[in-house]
Amino acid sequence: MKEQIDYKILKNFASGHYSLKDFTQVSRWFKDPGSEAELKITIEQHWNEFPIEIVEGEKDLSSVLNLLKHKIASEKPSVNLKIKFQRFYTQAAAILLLPLLLYSIYSTFLATSSSDNSSLVEIYSPQGARTHFQLPDGTKGWLNSGSTLKYATNFLGNRKVQLSGEAWFEVIHNKDKPFVVSTPALDVQVLGTKFNVAAFLNEKVTEVVLQEGKVQVDGTDKKFTAELKPNERFIYDALLKTSTIQNVNADQFSAWKDGLLVFRNEPLSEVLNRIGRWYNVEIVMTDPMLQKFRYRATFQEEQIEEVIRLISLTAPIEYSFNNRKVDDKGTFKKRSIIIRRKAN
């Protein structure tokens, strides 16, 4: 049924002066496929009359723009455009890394047999970025740099995710459907709560830090099981095969999601390791003696040059930055920093 679309009613609706009757009518116009063409013409009329300048305050859309720029920059560019992109965005890259809401959700569907219902959705957070995610049940969280989260499309029936890397979770309470985070060494089972899990592939330690609520940590093959209370940190060392529980300030462990880089009395090697991951830079430390220096610090939105400089104020290090190079295939390599012990 083709209705006559009333421009005045549409305009009133847009400006907030409308009745229930108007609202019902407008909803019908939007819904009815037969009205689409006429609706478009009418709304375009409104668009053409809509002022481009603003009288009231501007809305801050910089986060949207930054997200778009990041997506554009992470596309695989064709060879001759590569240089153009890199030069434009290198300046922005350091600023893009920390304070942003990077909403890059990138899914891959791996279809297997239909009875198996095991199509996987994958969320990936690129190196040097933090990514916010939301799962089908409303659970929200953050994925840290270089981390991946996977879940099956039947997630609502079986709330299980696989994590490689580090993530912060704010799990929606559902006592009939426990939420499970699966990592290579252990599973974390929760009811409704906030916690951080760190399980990096090339690291031999898996950690769970609980902020609020209650979780149960189960080792694979039932090697161990533990129940955590808020502000407890569970550490499993895969090499030594030991598990420990410490009392900590949980906020420090999830600070990364707010763009804060926090070090809590960590050896310099660990500090540099994390800085490397955070900024997506390769850090090479040539002197193992430097390990004995421990750091407690918080960095917020600093450029990497500043962070290394600050560290060098109290540790006897010398450093040099090798800026991005192109290898013979034409791909850009990560920046690298070489850290040496300062002579004398």
Add this chain to the structure above:
Amino acid sequence: MYREQPQTEQQLVSLLQGGSPFAFERLFENYSQKLYRFSLSYLKSETEAEEIVQDVFMKLWENRHYLRSDTSFQSYLFTIAFNAIRKHFNKKSRDEKYAASILEYLASENASIETNPDYELLVTKLEQLIGQMPDRRKEIFMKRKKEGMSVRDIALTMDISPKTVENQITEAMNFLKKKFQKDSTLGMVFLYIFQY
């Protein structure tokens, strides 16, 4: 980096067609505010309006090779925007539409509800009244109307009998009916004037 500063929109469009992130950013600066406010006026949600800006510009970038400098850029931008806005508008979930469906029902007893020129104020009044209900009744009512749970499921979740659930919902609707009655629209008009 770039030797000349492009002035005209036509130049920006043709640079964008060639994949210039600089041109993309300039066009974003030129149109994002208008697109945001326009989308906001139809979708009534800041989050959704922001999503529209993101979706539209992303699409603009993805299809940059198909841009033509002879057609109006604003018109092209609008086409992308219209499709996105329409999609979002129709996707409104049950819990966003629950207020409208309750008011529709109440309008069958009081026709002035349908023609009252400030629908958004009616929704506010409805939400306020629901807030005034005793906790348990409010919970049952919202589970039924907003979340769309069946009477049976509500009874199971809250560990009460289905009859209790039905009674509570009837009580709630009677309460609302009374508050939205013909002679109390005078109260609403009073409130309306007062807000100005």
